[in-house]
Amino acid sequence: KAGVTQTPRYLIKTRGQQVTLSCSPISGHRSVSWYQQTPGQGLQFLFEYFSETQRNKGNFPGRFSGRQFSNSRSEMNVSTLELGDSALYLCASSLVPEKTGTEAFFGQGTRLTVV
Amino acid sequence: DQQVKQNSPSLSVQEGRISILNCDYTNSMFDYFLWYKKYPAEGPTFLISISSIKDKNEDGRFTVFLNKSAKHLSLHIVPSQPGDSAVYFCAASEGGQFYFGTGTSLTVIP
Numbered sequence: 001k002a003g004v005t006q007t008p009r010y011l012i013k014t015r016g017q018q019v020t021l022s023c024s025p026i027s028g029h030r031s032v033s034w035y036q037q038t039p040g041q042g043l044q045f046l047f048e049y050f051s052e053t054q055r056n057k058g059n060f061p062g063r064f065s066g067r068q069f070s071n072s073r074s075e076m077n078v079s080t081l082e083l084g085d086s087a088l089y090l091c092a093s094s095l096v097p098e099k100t101g102t103e104a105f106f107g108q109g110t111r112l113t114v115v
Numbered sequence: 116d117q118q119v120k121q122n123s124p125s126l127s128v129q130e131g132r133i134s135i136l137n138c139d140y141t142n143s144m145f146d147y148f149l150w151y152k153k154y155p156a157e158g159p160t161f162l163i164s165i166s167s168i169k170d171k172n173e174d175g176r177f178t179v180f181l182n183k184s185a186k187h188l189s190l191h192i193v194p195s196q197p198g199d200s201a202v203y204f205c206a207a208s209e210g211g212q213f214y215f216g217t218g219t220s221l222t223v224i225p
Contacts, residue, residue: 004158033213042217043204056212090158103149104213106158
């Protein structure tokens with residue numbers, strides 16, 4: 001069974017540009033969550049999608065947005081990039097998010113560098 | 116507000132000794148707790164978990180303890196091996212929503 005796939009693995013963008021990251025969850029998983037990891041901040045929750053609907057959102061500015069498609073694949077978009085957006089962006093999928101005992105499975109992440 | 120906290124950013128342990136990683140949480144509604152291990156340039160991988168109805172779960176060299184009254188979670192690794200050197204994140208779940216700590220970097224010295 002294929003794991004969570006994130007593309008691209010590495011990205012370099014200039015301040016002010018926008019970027020789109022992609023995540024393909026494990027087959028059958030309908031919940032996809034996005035996290036930002038920066039040194040000293042751990043994993044900061046961005047948002048979670050389930051059945052094409054955003055169910056939960058973290059404390060990030062509106063420049064950060066996402067969507068989920070009918071095949072559960074998800075994209076995350078960041079507009080007007082700032083230097084502080086440089087981070088590892090992780091996507092996680094889970095099977096039945098409401099059920100206790102469900103683990104989240106992570107992709108390898110996309111390393112975004114804003115210069 | 117950080118609902119899951121790992122107050123030790125780093126920990127060094129001699130090979131063969133016990134590693135104890137700690138985690139505190141504030142939300143009494145959390146019903147499932149997990150530990151993830153992360154190597155550089157890779158995503159976190161699931162390590163071990165525990166339900167809120169238990170106080171201990173063991174899997175080989177890894178044991179997770181849960182003290183609900185103290186809202187405290189710990190991961191014991193014994194014996195520690197150099198390959199255990201990684202960043203460890205604790206996480207708590209409520210209704211499927213995951214909350215992560217900031218991570219503890221474990222270094223096992225050969």
